Amino acid sequence: MSIIARNITKTFGAYTALNDVSLDVPEGKLVALLGPSGSGKTTLLRIIAGLEFSDPGSGRIDFHGTDVTDIPAGKRGVGFVFQHYALFRHMTVAQNIAFGLTVQPRRERQSAEQIQARVKELLKLIQLDDLGARYPTQLSGGQRQRVALARALAVQPKVLLLDEPFGALDARVRKDLRRWLRQFQREIGITTVFVTHDQEEALELADQVVVMNNAKIEQVGTPQEVYDQPASPFVIEFLGNVNRFAALGHPLPGAGPDVIYVRPHDVDIQRHYEGEHGVRVRVQHVFSAGNYGRVALVRLDNGDTIDAELSRVRLKELGLAAGDEAHVVFRHIRLFPAGAFVERDVAADDATPAVVDAGRDI
Amino acid sequence: MASAVSSLSRSSGSAVRPLATRDATWVRYTLTAVALGFLALFLLLPLVAVFAEALRRGLGAYITALKDPDGLHALKLTLITAALAVPANLVFGVAAAWCIAKFTFPGKSVLITLIDLPFAVSPVISGLIYVLIFGAQGWYGQYLNAEAPWFPALQAWLIEQDFKIIFAVPGIVLATVFVTFPFVARELIPLMQQQGNDEEYAAITLGANGWQTFWNVTLPNIKWGLFYGVILCNARAMGEFGAVSVVSGHIRGETNTLPLHVEILYNEYQFVGAFAAASVLALLALVTLVLKSLVEWAHARRTA
Amino acid sequence: MSRSHRSVIPGFGLSLGLTITYLSLIVLLPLSAAFIKTSGLTWEEFKTAVFSPRVLASYRISFLASFAAASLNCVFGLIVAWVLVRYPFPGRRVVDALVDLPFALPTAVAGIALTALYAPNGWLGHWLDPIWSSFVHKLADVFPFVDWVGLLGAKLAFDRPGIFIALTFIGLPFVVRTLQPIIEELEPEFEEASASLGANRWQTITRVIFPQLLPALITGFAMAFARALGEYGSVVFISGNMPMRTEITPLLIITKLEQYDYAGATAIAVVMLVASFTLLLIINLLQKWSRRHHAV
Numbered sequence: 025m026s027i028i029a030r031n032i033t034k035t036f037g038a039y040t041a042l043n044d045v046s047l048d049v050p051e052g053k054l055v056a057l058l059g060p061s062g063s064g065k066t067t068l069l070r071i072i073a074g075l076e077f078s079d080p081g082s083g084r085i086d087f088h089g090t091d092v093t094d095i096p097a098g099k100r101g102v103g104f105v106f107q108h109y110a111l112f113r114h115m116t117v118a119q120n121i122a123f124g125l126t127v128q129p130r131r132e133r134q135s136a137e138q139i140q141a142r143v144k145e146l147l148k149l150i151q152l153d154d155l156g157a158r159y160p161t162q163l164s165g166g167q168r169q170r171v172a173l174a175r176a177l178a179v180q181p182k183v184l185l186l187d188e189p190f191g192a193l194d195a196r197v198r199k200d201l202r203r204w205l206r207q208f209q210r211e212i213g214i215t216t217v218f219v220t221h222d223q224e225e226a227l228e229l230a231d232q233v234v235v236m237n238n239a240k241i242e243q244v245g246t247p248q249e250v251y252d253q254p255a256s257p258f259v260i261e262f263l264g265n266v267n268r269f270a271a272l273g274h275p276l277p278g279a280g281p282d283v284i285y286v287r288p289h290d291v292d293i294q295r296h297y298e299g300e301h302g303v304r305v306r307v308q309h310v311f312s313a314g315n316y317g318r319v320a321l322v323r324l325d326n327g328d329t330i331d332a333e334l335s336r337v338r339l340k341e342l343g344l345a346a347g348d349e350a351h352v353v354f355r356h357i358r359l360f361p362a363g364a365f366v367e368r369d370v371a372a373d374d375a376t377p378a379v380v381d382a383g384r385d386i
Numbered sequence: 387m388a389s390a391v392s393s394l395s396r397s398s399g400s401a402v403r404p405l406a407t408r409d410a411t412w413v414r415y416t417l418t419a420v421a422l423g424f425l426a427l428f429l430l431l432p433l434v435a436v437f438a439e440a441l442r443r444g445l446g447a448y449i450t451a452l453k454d455p456d457g458l459h460a461l462k463l464t465l466i467t468a469a470l471a472v473p474a475n476l477v478f479g480v481a482a483a484w485c486i487a488k489f490t491f492p493g494k495s496v497l498i499t500l501i502d503l504p505f506a507v508s509p510v511i512s513g514l515i516y517v518l519i520f521g522a523q524g525w526y527g528q529y530l531n532a533e534a535p536w537f538p539a540l541q542a543w544l545i546e547q548d549f550k551i552i553f554a555v556p557g558i559v560l561a562t563v564f565v566t567f568p569f570v571a572r573e574l575i576p577l578m579q580q581q582g583n584d585e586e587y588a589a590i591t592l593g594a595n596g597w598q599t600f601w602n603v604t605l606p607n608i609k610w611g612l613f614y615g616v617i618l619c620n621a622r623a624m625g626e627f628g629a630v631s632v633v634s635g636h637i638r639g640e641t642n643t644l645p646l647h648v649e650i651l652y653n654e655y656q657f658v659g660a661f662a663a664a665s666v667l668a669l670l671a672l673v674t675l676v677l678k679s680l681v682e683w684a685h686a687r688r689t690a
Numbered sequence: 691m692s693r694s695h696r697s698v699i700p701g702f703g704l705s706l707g708l709t710i711t712y713l714s715l716i717v718l719l720p721l722s723a724a725f726i727k728t729s730g731l732t733w734e735e736f737k738t739a740v741f742s743p744r745v746l747a748s749y750r751i752s753f754l755a756s757f758a759a760a761s762l763n764c765v766f767g768l769i770v771a772w773v774l775v776r777y778p779f780p781g782r783r784v785v786d787a788l789v790d791l792p793f794a795l796p797t798a799v800a801g802i803a804l805t806a807l808y809a810p811n812g813w814l815g816h817w818l819d820p821i822w823s824s825f826v827h828k829l830a831d832v833f834p835f836v837d838w839v840g841l842l843g844a845k846l847a848f849d850r851p852g853i854f855i856a857l858t859f860i861g862l863p864f865v866v867r868t869l870q871p872i873i874e875e876l877e878p879e880f881e882e883a884s885a886s887l888g889a890n891r892w893q894t895i896t897r898v899i900f901p902q903l904l905p906a907l908i909t910g911f912a913m914a915f916a917r918a919l920g921e922y923g924s925v926v927f928i929s930g931n932m933p934m935r936t937e938i939t940p941l942l943i944i945t946k947l948e949q950y951d952y953a954g955a956t957a958i959a960v961v962m963l964v965a966s967f968t969l970l971l972i973i974n975l976l977q978k979w980s981r982r983h984h985a986v
Contacts, residue, residue: 097587
């Protein structure tokens with residue numbers, strides 16, 4: 025079941041939550057809506073679910089080619105998992121899961137035995153076979169999350185929508201559950217959209233990432249696309265750490281104040297360097313604990329700080345200490361003049377810079 | 387100003403505190419003694435006095451006083467009044483809390499203030515305004531006496547039935563509804579606002595209709611608050627004196643509620659009778675306090 | 691309904707419609723009747739009705755007694771609330787429940803019970819009255835206002851002190867119940883910080899705790915005061931109901947009604963309503979202030 029949202033605008037008084045947003049979610053995919061709080065991602069999800077409505081005269085939602093814009097939430101066939109789960113406090117886990125089946129009109133309702141069987145099946149699926157008689161307050165956060173998921177799935181929705189599904193969980197549970205959800209989604213192949221503000225979560229989990237900011241979609245692409253070919257300064261800054269500084273030495277003709285972005289892992293540190301693209305730096309601090317080494321550097325020419333990440337082997341090889349002077353070379357930079365952007369790969373051996381920009385040569 | 391009346395959202399105090407926040411022992415004992423002394427003097431003693439005065443001439447006299455037919459009639463009228471006023475305000479309270487807690491609309495805070503209004507009005511005035519509308523000199527009286535009224539058939543019917551509102555049961559019920567108006571709504575509004583709408587949304591995405599959502603999801607979540615509001619509303623409905631006194635006309639055996647019956651007996655120096663009737667009301671008050679504490683206790687346990 | 695107002699949760703029109711209809715019929719329309727009735731009076735008639743000496747005396751009595759009772763409740767309410775929250779003692783829950791007695795006990799019952807206690811031949815009255823009268827005489831030597839508010843020679847019941855006693859009973863829970871949650875939520879960190887900075891307990895209480903309780907205390911005072919102004923049932927039994935001396939304003943309204951002076955009664959009612967609504971407004975503002983103050 026594919027989802028198409030067209031020209032969705034949503035305002036709350038003077039505040040614009042979504043500004044003419046369109047989105048395609050292909051069938052069977054796991055899609056992340058990623059953005060900071062206030063970017064409109066949750067509003068978009070709720071409009072897809074039918075929990076909110078776009079402004080009068082704007083927007084249309086299609087599920088698999090059928091216009092569902094005016095179909096109420098309960099009839100759209102969506103499974104919605106709420107950020108804080110919204111489990112019914114006064115019902116047991118089993119009653120929660122069965123709820124959607126028991127409120128169906130009598131003619132369409134399954135028999136009590138069928139419902140019970142379905143609940144049992146779902147409890148097995150979420151690996152909580154023995155906890156059907158518990159109340160939500162007696163469960164851990166991760167367990168509640170899975171119950172919420174089972175409850176949403178019980179009515180066999182055509183699409184699954186999750187609002188910050190791991191937001192309220194601690195780091196370790198979050199990781200386990202993330203893996204579980206991914207596997208689970210692959211197995212049943214349901215079209216799934218989830219909202220998150222955690223870029224790591226989006227990149228790790230999703231087939232497709234939709235980066236949102238200021239009521240607009242900034243970029244849509246696979247995790248690799250949005251990470252390696254960010255469409256805007258916002259995307260590059262939001263997805264992981266990045267060094268940002270004003271371009272020196274290579275200003276583009278006719279452009280405004282250029283901004284250069286370099287990922288810390290694209291910063292190469294060399295003790296001795298003779299080439300043209302090097303920048304002289306002083307080592308400020310070396311962080312040697314952790315998965316990889318990190319070095320905080322200061323440019324000698326303008327005082328900008330640069331963060332570098334390198335393997336611990338390489339760090340050991342360099343033998344850097346605070347106060348040392350060195351050179352850095354950027355392996356890959358992204359340059360954003362006002363309105364457009366340029367990307368170039370700079371070979372470590374300092375060959376001619378390769379320009380990788382859509383249709384524009386420098 | 388009703389927030390002090392409704393205190394279900396209160397948690398009970400924590401028992402153990404760190405040392406820096408403890409007062410010296412003598413301070414604790416002194417203040418505790420002062421507080422308990424004050425409460426004993428102003429709250430406990432009057433309560434004890436009611437029962438002691440009622441039993442002053444012995445149990446036999448007390449029982450006889452309780453069996454007074456006028457008193458029994460007054461008790462019946464009090465129960466009828468509460469049985470009409472409480473459900474009316476219950477339905478209203480749920481409707482008001484539903485629209486205020488679940489939706490945003492302009493003028494909401496004004497509406498909340500207006501719901502509180504009856505708490506700010508003196509009970510005497512609460513009765514008076516109904517006299518102004520329904521009394522012989524009021525709009526209703528003018529309607530009955532009008533030469534060319536709207537709906538002449540209605541006028542004729544009302545005159546034929548001798549349908550009285552003031553100095554009759556309808557007036558008593560109306561005045562009681564007025565003074566107990568905010569109790570349920572005041573209890574439910576903050577509770578439902580605090581609970582948010584997520585569970586309702588969840589029910590709706592799962593295909594429940596409005597009624598199923600209210601009955602299966604909202605109501606179980608607010609039942610304690612609802613019960614709490616009803617207890618307070620009922621206590622006030624049964625005990626209201628000032629407002630009812632203005633509209634009742636004090637017709638013995640007809641329009642006397644139990645509190646009014648207490649007054650009549652007292653003014654006739656039938657002290658045992660007055661205090662016997664008062665002891666019934668005091669007992670109802672004690673039941674109210676016990677139920678209220680039980681609800682608070684159940685609520686605190688659920689939210690803990 | 692237009693799409694912009696559409697909500698997924700049903701029942702908006704029904705619940706709002708019901709609320710507004712019921713509110714209008716039960717509250718707004720009857721209250722407006724008082725104002726409409728009064729607007730039929732000329733200014734002279736209105737002035738005679740609401741500013742005659744007997745009416746003015748009733749305002750003074752109602753105001754002073756309510757003010758005094760609310761003040762006393764502030765002192766003891768603060769102590770009671772503090773003890774109930776901070777000092778665990780056996781039976782605390784029973785005592786805590788008992789604080790609500792004035793809400794639950796019908797005012798007429800409270801009235802006759804207090805009268806039975808404080809009447810000259812009552813349980814407390816027969817030995818408190820002499821103590822009280824000698825106390826008042828001594829007090830009057832120092833503070834002339836004792837005479838001015840008419841306490842000299844007054845017995846406890848069937849005179850001005852009786853009004854004060856009844857209104858104290860009525861108002862106590864307002865102060866306690868407003869303060870209790872605030873005291874419960876006081877972060878121990880404030881007191882610990884104060885203590886760690888070298889303040890002694892008294893300094894901590896007066897300079898750290900009390901200022902945090904002040905907004906709630908004022909709110910509680912205003913609520914108790916507002917309730918006392920309108921109180922009728924508990925007062926009429928104990929006050930003696932002497933015109934110019936112990937006739938409170940609500941009683942005067944009833945008296946006028948019994949004399950079929952509807953216009954006069956209504957005019958006084960309007961004055962009281964305006965005072966009550968002003969107080970309600972002040973209380974709402976105070977509560978907003980208290981919440982904001984407490985949130986910081």
